[in-house]
Amino acid sequence: MSFERTLQRTVGADILAFAPPVLQQRIVERASLVKLRLPEELRTDHWYNDWQHAVFVIIFDNLMRTMRAGQLELANRLLDRLTVYLYVHFVCEEEGMTWASDKGHIEAEMLARHQKAHVFFLDVFHRTIQAPYKRGEISPREMFARVEDYYRKILAHIDEFDQITYGRRSGREESVTCAEVAHIGQSGLPLSPNMPGAVPLVARCNPDVAKLLMADKLPIRSGDPMSPLSLIEKACTDGSLRHRVTSVLAA
Ligand SMILES: [Fe+2]
Numbered sequence: 001m002s003f004e005r006t007l008q009r010t011v012g013a014d015i016l017a018f019a020p021p022v023l024q025q026r027i028v029e030r031a032s033l034v035k036l037r038l039p040e041e042l043r044t045d046h047w048y049n050d051w052q053h054a055v056f057v058i059i060f061d062n063l064m065r066t067m068r069a070g071q072l073e074l075a076n077r078l079l080d081r082l083t084v085y086l087y088v089h090f091v092c093e094e095e096g097m098t099w100a101s102d103k104g105h106i107e108a109e110m111l112a113r114h115q116k117a118h119v120f121f122l123d124v125f126h127r128t129i130q131a132p133y134k135r136g137e138i139s140p141r142e143m144f145a146r147v148e149d150y151y152r153k154i155l156a157h158i159d160e161f162d163q164i165t166y167g168r169r170s171g172r173e174e175s176v177t178c179a180e181v182a183h184i185g186q187s188g189l190p191l192s193p194n195m196p197g198a199v200p201l202v203a204r205c206n207p208d209v210a211k212l213l214m215a216d217k218l219p220i221r222s223g224d225p226m227s228p229l230s231l232i233e234k235a236c237t238d239g240s241l242r243h244r245v246t247s248v249l250a251a
């Protein structure tokens with residue numbers, strides 16, 4: 001499947017988030033992107049997060065392939081897409097987990113640890129990959145090695161955190177995931193880099209990261225303002241992504 005085709009499918013996924021949960025599940029199974037791209041051990045059965053994880057795998061694979069082939073301009077665009085996807089995914093996942101925690105399906109301590117891990121991941125990405133590469137401080141070869149290492153750590157995070165918090169090792173009922181996905185779909189958050197509000201979301205979380213994106217090369221509507229948000233009303237942990245998103249709103 002070509003990269004372009006895959007991205008078209010992710011636009012479809014955005015729309016899917018607004019469909020009733022039972023319908024969502026059926027459509028995603030038929031599309032089978034997750035089955036094609038995500039190894040069995042990384043599937044959490046949280047269909048929306050699995051979809052986003054599968055797209056991660058595709059972007060990481062394409063980024064490394066283009067870097068290996070010396071296609072640095074394309075690699076730069078893929079790096080931007082990966083950057084926006086990381087923020088969109090972690091914020092959506094955090095909102096879903098907060099919803100589940102509010103309903104008593106995730107321990108507060110587990111939620112806090114998971115949120116911290118996301119913030120740490122984004123910080124490492126900016127400090128060791130995005131910023132030094134964009135500023136020409138590391139070579140493509142060094143960048144390739146760092147992306148490869150980071151990719152491995154992202155996959156390990158799915159296994160060590162996602163699976164336990166809401167995935168196959170969480171012990172939750174399928175109906176919880178369906179209700180959580182419906183909440184994420186109605187939250188107003190952008191669900192992929194193709195959606196309006198994706199770049200403003202990155203800017204709210206970390207303005208330095210957003211400044212390094214090539215705005216004119218990103219999907220056309222990604223820079224549009226965010227929709228009004230309808231996030232779960234639960235106190236945000238200081239420094240968490242939800243905290244950054246909502247404190248900018250309150251300012
Ligand atoms: Fe995840």
Ligand SMILES: [Fe+2]
Nearest residue numbers: 093157161162
């Ligand atoms: Fe996670």
